[in-house]
Amino acid sequence: MKRFLHYLTIAGVAALPSAGYPGNTAEPAPGDAVAVTRRITEGQYRNIIADVFGTDITVGGRFEPDIRDQGLLGIGTSRVSISETGFEQYRDLALTVAAQVTDAQHRGSLIPCTPGSPKAWDDACATKFIQGAGRLLYRRPLDQAELATLVGIAQKSATQLNDFYAGVEVSLASMLVSPQFLFRKEAAVADPAHPGRARLDAYSRAARLSFFLWNTAPDNMLLTAAENGSLNTTAGLSKQVDRMIGSGRMSGGVRAFFADMLGFDEFSTLAKDPAIYPKYSFKAAMDVQEQTLRTITDHLLAQRGDYRDLFTTRKTFLTRSLGALYGVAVVDDVANGLPARWVPYEYAEGDPRAGILTHASFVSLHSHPGRSSPTLRGKAFRETFLCQRVPDPPVNVDFTVVQNTDNPIFKTARERLTAHRTSPTCAGCHKITDPIGLALENFDSAGGYRTLENGAPIDTSGELNGKPFADSVGLGRAIRDNPEAPNCLVTRIYSYAAGQTTKNGKDWIAYLQAGFAADGYRVPALMRRIAVSDAFYSVADTPVEETEQ
Amino acid sequence: MAFRAKTTLSVLSTLAVATMGFAAPASALQTKSYVVSFFHIATHSDTDACPHGLNPEHVELWTRSLKGLGYSQKDIDELLISQRKNGKTIQEIVRDRGLKPGQENIFAYPFSAPDPNLHTVEGRYSYGFNLDGKTDGGFEDPDTHEQGVDNNLYKAFGCLRPYHVSLPDRPQYENNAWLVLASAMPAWLLSVSGDDLTKDGPVTVTIARALEHTMQDARGQTLADSTFRIDPNPRSHNVMRGALKGGTLSIEPTDIFLEAEPHIISKLHLLQAHLRLTPKPDGNLEGYIGGYTPWFEEYWAHASNGFDAEESGIDMPGLYYALQRLADDPVDPKTGERNFISATWRIELVPAIVADPHNALAELRR
Numbered sequence: 001m002k003r004f005l006h007y008l009t010i011a012g013v014a015a016l017p018s019a020g021y022p023g024n025t026a027e028p029a030p031g032d033a034v035a036v037t038r039r040i041t042e043g044q045y046r047n048i049i050a051d052v053f054g055t056d057i058t059v060g061g062r063f064e065p066d067i068r069d070q071g072l073l074g075i076g077t078s079r080v081s082i083s084e085t086g087f088e089q090y091r092d093l094a095l096t097v098a099a100q101v102t103d104a105q106h107r108g109s110l111i112p113c114t115p116g117s118p119k120a121w122d123d124a125c126a127t128k129f130i131q132g133a134g135r136l137l138y139r140r141p142l143d144q145a146e147l148a149t150l151v152g153i154a155q156k157s158a159t160q161l162n163d164f165y166a167g168v169e170v171s172l173a174s175m176l177v178s179p180q181f182l183f184r185k186e187a188a189v190a191d192p193a194h195p196g197r198a199r200l201d202a203y204s205r206a207a208r209l210s211f212f213l214w215n216t217a218p219d220n221m222l223l224t225a226a227e228n229g230s231l232n233t234t235a236g237l238s239k240q241v242d243r244m245i246g247s248g249r250m251s252g253g254v255r256a257f258f259a260d261m262l263g264f265d266e267f268s269t270l271a272k273d274p275a276i277y278p279k280y281s282f283k284a285a286m287d288v289q290e291q292t293l294r295t296i297t298d299h300l301l302a303q304r305g306d307y308r309d310l311f312t313t314r315k316t317f318l319t320r321s322l323g324a325l326y327g328v329a330v331v332d333d334v335a336n337g338l339p340a341r342w343v344p345y346e347y348a349e350g351d352p353r354a355g356i357l358t359h360a361s362f363v364s365l366h367s368h369p370g371r372s373s374p375t376l377r378g379k380a381f382r383e384t385f386l387c388q389r390v391p392d393p394p395v396n397v398d399f400t401v402v403q404n405t406d407n408p409i410f411k412t413a414r415e416r417l418t419a420h421r422t423s424p425t426c427a428g429c430h431k432i433t434d435p436i437g438l439a440l441e442n443f444d445s446a447g448g449y450r451t452l453e454n455g456a457p458i459d460t461s462g463e464l465n466g467k468p469f470a471d472s473v474g475l476g477r478a479i480r481d482n483p484e485a486p487n488c489l490v491t492r493i494y495s496y497a498a499g500q501t502t503k504n505g506k507d508w509i510a511y512l513q514a515g516f517a518a519d520g521y522r523v524p525a526l527m528r529r530i531a532v533s534d535a536f537y538s539v540a541d542t543p544v545e546e547t548e549q
Numbered sequence: 550m551a552f553r554a555k556t557t558l559s560v561l562s563t564l565a566v567a568t569m570g571f572a573a574p575a576s577a578l579q580t581k582s583y584v585v586s587f588f589h590i591a592t593h594s595d596t597d598a599c600p601h602g603l604n605p606e607h608v609e610l611w612t613r614s615l616k617g618l619g620y621s622q623k624d625i626d627e628l629l630i631s632q633r634k635n636g637k638t639i640q641e642i643v644r645d646r647g648l649k650p651g652q653e654n655i656f657a658y659p660f661s662a663p664d665p666n667l668h669t670v671e672g673r674y675s676y677g678f679n680l681d682g683k684t685d686g687g688f689e690d691p692d693t694h695e696q697g698v699d700n701n702l703y704k705a706f707g708c709l710r711p712y713h714v715s716l717p718d719r720p721q722y723e724n725n726a727w728l729v730l731a732s733a734m735p736a737w738l739l740s741v742s743g744d745d746l747t748k749d750g751p752v753t754v755t756i757a758r759a760l761e762h763t764m765q766d767a768r769g770q771t772l773a774d775s776t777f778r779i780d781p782n783p784r785s786h787n788v789m790r791g792a793l794k795g796g797t798l799s800i801e802p803t804d805i806f807l808e809a810e811p812h813i814i815s816k817l818h819l820l821q822a823h824l825r826l827t828p829k830p831d832g833n834l835e836g837y838i839g840g841y842t843p844w845f846e847e848y849w850a851h852a853s854n855g856f857d858a859e860e861s862g863i864d865m866p867g868l869y870y871a872l873q874r875l876a877d878d879p880v881d882p883k884t885g886e887r888n889f890i891s892a893t894w895r896i897e898l899v900p901a902i903v904a905d906p907h908n909a910l911a912e913l914r915r
Contacts (some may be wrong), residue, residue, distance in 0.1 A: 186657075274767035279774070281767040321764055323774040329902045331776055 031505025094176030360447025374437025839893030
């Protein structure tokens, strides 16, 4: 029987040594990492329901919004609880899912037994279903008390309603609104190999691994590896990691990370003026995200490409509607009435669109509803790809000159921003954002291409850390060759996976960065290096007395 | 305003890298392509158009017809309220008001009902073209002031209430039909090719049917700059000689055939087709296309919608008789009938990318 350790989650209680973590001789400790409790995201909720009950179970309704912390929702999920309204939303979702799972259409395939009578209580059948579903939803086996409670709920409802399936439905809904499902609570145990240290227990290890690589809960094989202890061994862990990285589901994990890092959740509140940008429809806003995520997963996973080349690649995927937005020919020979297909597309050498910075997902997300914004784009560039912090503007800034796109004197954004920067309070930040953002001025607020603004030619020259460039392609090359870009990615991806930034973890990050470079900046290799490390599962919490058996 | 041309080379160089493997252009012609974004009977309904007034609304039309079938006013009032009488719906009663046995359905057998002698347009103006070369007896185009404009289709429709409108309003019936159905039919394409589309001179015009449908933009209008392929079926593929003059595109009179959506217009079949399109500042095109068209197709485009067309204010037997009466092409020597009527439609287009416009040019050269 496994006994779970009561643990502390106070950062810095017991900092691990900063070099030479004993579990892996090449690997330093990750600093003061802690076990965290994270609310599952909307995407994870949907993935889990699809994995456990199938993709034809509809998950309709709204979710409590996530918050972004230190650049990532993946960290913000450890800073949120559930409001009263949010609980009602989760309850409605749970009731809807449970009703579908137990309805006449699905019960035959989703409930692994048939009761003696659909109108009568069947303890064995209900227990079997609740045990099986509960293990996958709670990401560990239910303990005896939990099982007894859930079976009791089902029995009471089934008896009162004279309906076995109604009882199971209530019990399943109870699981789906429970904190054990909605929150990923990591548990730490004493590390028997390293007295005085702690590590995540096997189920927490499995969950951290699965949400990192697949953005969903552990599957049966991973849970089994946690149950039989093999996940705590170097060989067992490697076997599971390699299985998961080799799976087609890896793209789900990569997509989730990059969607988080790129701030795609902000598309839900993005608006464009349809009178100015008629091509930027709701569908286009969806498609621009998918374009970038397809480009990323194809380049990183299918092509095994260098992360840095995402900033220069001319290869992408487009739909007919995106072709219209970009003004390029996209031939889709799918029959009308069927979903639009994604067509591989490669821009010609010398085309201004190269790299994900020139995708509409980036330039439209970091623009205003009716005009582009070199400042927002430059700020997003530095914060997203270089992990730099650009201060917010002072509250008393006069934006009049910048916002007046009809100014007959300052026709281009460059001219308006030059005038705006005459204020010393503005100049500091604009100096680090605008030279980058102005390089993307050939792309309007919706991502459409232009060479003129108000009849005046657009100057896209700029510089990054003193390195000059002529245009968006040059900017892509500049960041491609900037060592801080892959270093930033390492920091981001570890923080996303662990749900926290590192404290006192310079050596750990440096180790990962060096490994990333040695691996040719291959992201799957970086993810593997993190996933198989002892340090990834090491926590600074002080174990009290109990150990995992 | 001149056509802003995208060179053929640039279009095809884009295509070539799209992994689709299109052939290189035969010459350095400039080509600009468009997709039809709106199409409806051209109307210009000023106060002089219908000196005898507009044709009645559907209730009055039905009342008149039903009285002819022996219904009392009381019966008709009850029918309009209850929508049923003697086990039949109002739709069935209205539909089956034909007088000839076995031909009661007036949508299929309009000649089975008496001619209500609908009012037709008698005004001075109509958009269109002088098709027969005669300057007496026709309309005057309100834009070009060309005399002798032949547009008897407008003459037949113009005093029907849903067609008694002028730009920027569109005929309500066709406006609704287009908005609902246009994105469900293969698009209509127009490509203009020439040595320099910024200057006056001869051009080649291709009007063809696409394999793809149009898509809508954020305003619910036709999405510009999307890509289409020309339907390889030559039946809906028209290549003609044209000209640019002062920015206006026209064609040498020729025949045009395009398949379409039955409830909008089952097919666009024009003899002696004329075209006049002008570019707008936003890059779109607008103008008129006309010629002689089979009048029965126009009847059926509306009659096939049955009750809905009548409810919008179009008396179908009345329209049938008006079109037949106003048919103005030469008499068919075999049948002694006139099967075509002079017609003009308003046509609006937005820029598009046509994947293989040069196949059309090759066909013309052959």
